[in-house]
Amino acid sequence: MSATADEGLMTGSLICAHCGQSVPPGTFCGFCGAHLHEEKGRRRLGHFAASPSEHVLRTALISTLFPHLMRRHAHVFRETFAGGALLVLVLAALRLYTPALLLAAALLPVLYLLYVHEAEVWERRPLSALLATFGVGLLLGVGYSLGFGQLITPSFAGTEQGPLLSGILLPVVAQLAMVVGPSTLLWRKDLDEALDGLSVGVMSAFGFVFASVVAGYWHNLTAPLVGQAAVSSDQILNILRVAIIGAVVSASTTGLVTVTLWLRRHGRGRGLQKSILLQPAAMVFVALLAQVGLGLGSYFLSSLLAVVALWALGAAALLMALRVVTHLALLEEGAAHVIAPSSPCSECHMVVPSMHFCPHCGAARSAAPKRFRPDLEVVR
Amino acid sequence: MTVATYPVTAPVVGPALKPRLRHHHFLLAVALLLAVLVVGLTAGAVLSRPTPTACHFSCGPDVGRQYLSPTAYVSSAFGYRVQYDARAFTKSNASSSGVQLSTRDGSGVLIISSAAGSDTQSLLQLSINKINSNVIQDVQAVGQLPGAEIGEVQGVGWVYTGTFVPPNGGQSLPVTVIDVAASHAGVTIGALAIGPQDLSSVANLPFGLANAQELDQPLTETLWAARP
Ligand SMILES: [Zn+2]
Numbered sequence: 384m385s386a387t388a389d390e391g392l393m394t395g396s397l398i399c400a401h402c403g404q405s406v407p408p409g410t411f412c413g414f415c416g417a418h419l420h421e422e423k424g425r426r427r428l429g430h431f432a433a434s435p436s437e438h439v440l441r442t443a444l445i446s447t448l449f450p451h452l453m454r455r456h457a458h459v460f461r462e463t464f465a466g467g468a469l470l471v472l473v474l475a476a477l478r479l480y481t482p483a484l485l486l487a488a489a490l491l492p493v494l495y496l497l498y499v500h501e502a503e504v505w506e507r508r509p510l511s512a513l514l515a516t517f518g519v520g521l522l523l524g525v526g527y528s529l530g531f532g533q534l535i536t537p538s539f540a541g542t543e544q545g546p547l548l549s550g551i552l553l554p555v556v557a558q559l560a561m562v563v564g565p566s567t568l569l570w571r572k573d574l575d576e577a578l579d580g581l582s583v584g585v586m587s588a589f590g591f592v593f594a595s596v597v598a599g600y601w602h603n604l605t606a607p608l609v610g611q612a613a614v615s616s617d618q619i620l621n622i623l624r625v626a627i628i629g630a631v632v633s634a635s636t637t638g639l640v641t642v643t644l645w646l647r648r649h650g651r652g653r654g655l656q657k658s659i660l661l662q663p664a665a666m667v668f669v670a671l672l673a674q675v676g677l678g679l680g681s682y683f684l685s686s687l688l689a690v691v692a693l694w695a696l697g698a699a700a701l702l703m704a705l706r707v708v709t710h711l712a713l714l715e716e717g718a719a720h721v722i723a724p725s726s727p728c729s730e731c732h733m734v735v736p737s738m739h740f741c742p743h744c745g746a747a748r749s750a751a752p753k754r755f756r757p758d759l760e761v762v763r
Numbered sequence: 764m765t766v767a768t769y770p771v772t773a774p775v776v777g778p779a780l781k782p783r784l785r786h787h788h789f790l791l792a793v794a795l796l797l798a799v800l801v802v803g804l805t806a807g808a809v810l811s812r813p814t815p816t817a818c819h820f821s822c823g824p825d826v827g828r829q830y831l832s833p834t835a836y837v838s839s840a841f842g843y844r845v846q847y848d849a850r851a852f853t854k855s856n857a858s859s860s861g862v863q864l865s866t867r868d869g870s871g872v873l874i875i876s877s878a879a880g881s882d883t884q885s886l887l888q889l890s891i892n893k894i895n896s897n898v899i900q901d902v903q904a905v906g907q908l909p910g911a912e913i914g915e916v917q918g919v920g921w922v923y924t925g926t927f928v929p930p931n932g933g934q935s936l937p938v939t940v941i942d943v944a945a946s947h948a949g950v951t952i953g954a955l956a957i958g959p960q961d962l963s964s965v966a967n968l969p970f971g972l973a974n975a976q977e978l979d980q981p982l983t984e985t986l987w988a989a990r991p
């Protein structure tokens with residue numbers, strides 16, 4: 384058995400120092416995903432498992448929340464998102480407050496629906512998964528806004544309801560409501576991977592936030608279509624905060640919970656990555672802590688600009704946390720040693736042995752669009 | 764330990780894997796879905812817009828009776844007295860120069876402040892700056908308030924609109940803010956009234972402050988230290 388460090392020289396096999404398995408030579412271990420030639424190869428933080436050309440520790444919206452996209456296709460989503468956000472500003476500049484807020488609220492949910500379709504994320508019975516996530520999220524979002532809208536009587540000078548209700552109780556109720564839909568899918572056998580947990584969590588959060596923004600702002604939306612005054616920078620900031628930053632925050636917290644819940648429930652862990660970050664209880668705690676922290680921050684800060692800055696920082700940190708957890712879950716997840724005939728990798732387009740990870744670029748094959756995934760057979 | 768052998772393959776670039784939706788189909792689908800959602804919901808919002816009741820002859824406010832209320836706030840610094848109905852208001856944040864009166868249901872608030880001198884403009888500014896921009900956003904001036912008056916002393920006033928946004932979800936709603944100040948005998952009193960905007964009732968016109976009459980009562984009933 385010979386092994387060289389030369390990339391792509393597919394002769395013989397070598398023993399991975401991290402998992403002890405005999406794997407094809409390459410840059411990455413096809414079984415455990417470790418980098419074969421780096422010092423800290425086991426966790427390979429320089430190569431995100433769903434998109435190995437990117438570092439794990441960065442804030443990236445599309446590759447974190449839309450991991451099944453092929454790298455060559457992800458830019459289309461990125462540019463469409465940027466274009467949509469720009470259009471929100473254009474509508475606001477034209478004094479069209481209602482369409483601007485609605486577009487901001489609909490942008491991420493619509494992109495996610497197309498992502499689910501594009502990557503065939505929920506292969507079989509996608510409609511029932513959509514109803515259980517987006518549908519339930521919509522219903523609970525409307526109920527949340529209308530139901531709790533009654534609890535909050537406008538107390539303009541501030542503190543009548545106290546921080547307990549609006550800073551702690553409401554954010555906790557909202558976060559729990561976003562997990563209700565996904566948890567009905569926890570027992571579905573065809574949605575058994577960590578990334579399935581991610582997609583149902585994110586879709587549910589997007590549905591919830593969309594509905595709660597539309598229902599919560601209905602009074603403002605019914606104002607005359609073209610406003611008399613220009614839409615102020617206050618209003619634009621607020622639109623971005625509730626509709627876009629708020630959606631990213633909730634998608635990330637819900638994703639943290641559902642990814643770890645899915646990994647635990649379906650028992651596909653291999654004991655390769657031992658981290659508290661993969662414990663569902665720890666992630667439920669992080670999600671609630673983040674929501675309550677942002678809730679109390681919004682309650683006590685008296686400047687809109689400071690609140691928006693706080694939410695933006697929170698969204699960036701949560702996105703990164705979700706990325707780390709997703710990365711570890713992808714490295715951890717898998718069945719026994721599997722191998723199938725060579726097939727082209729959807730990330731680097733090289734024809735490589737079909738294993739959990741591409742030996743050439745290190746992409747988790749489970750993060751490929753589902754129709755490009757090789758059928759892996761278990762070798763015992 | 765599993766020992767597996769692997770097919771010896773030269774590194775070749777495989778066929779380009781095509782996305783399911785081609786680029787222009789994708790953009791078309793995004794545009795279509797967004798357009799349906801935005802246009803549909805906008806149409807729904809515009810159709811369900813509340814229409815204000817028209818005002819014909821008697822648009823004037825229904826002037827309440829004068830009464831010497833047993834509940835009053837007295838400024839220890841300037842000696843003026845703000846009388847209010849304890850069944851309608853709760854008092855808070857009382858200091859030597861100001862007080863906050865909130866309606867019992869929490870939907871309206873009247874903040875009284877005062878200063879020595881006769882600079883009504885800076886007191887107006889001071890009052891409007893007290894607004895928490897996170898809770899009441901987008902405060903915009905609508906115009907001057909004709910006939911602004913505190914305790915039978917002619918003053919100046921401005922009307923603003925804004926949006927009340929509950930910090931953590933729930934319904935936001937438009938509000939009206941009225942900022943008045945009047946000066947007499949070396950004392951200036953300022954008052955900031957905030958309440959939900961309601962254009963559906965004639966009584967609230969022209970500025971649509973839902974509890975305008977309720978909030979106006981303590982101002983009408985204010986007694987200056989040196990009677991005008
Ligand atoms: Zn390995």
Ligand SMILES: [Zn+2]
Nearest residue numbers: 728731741744
């Ligand atoms: Zn690859």
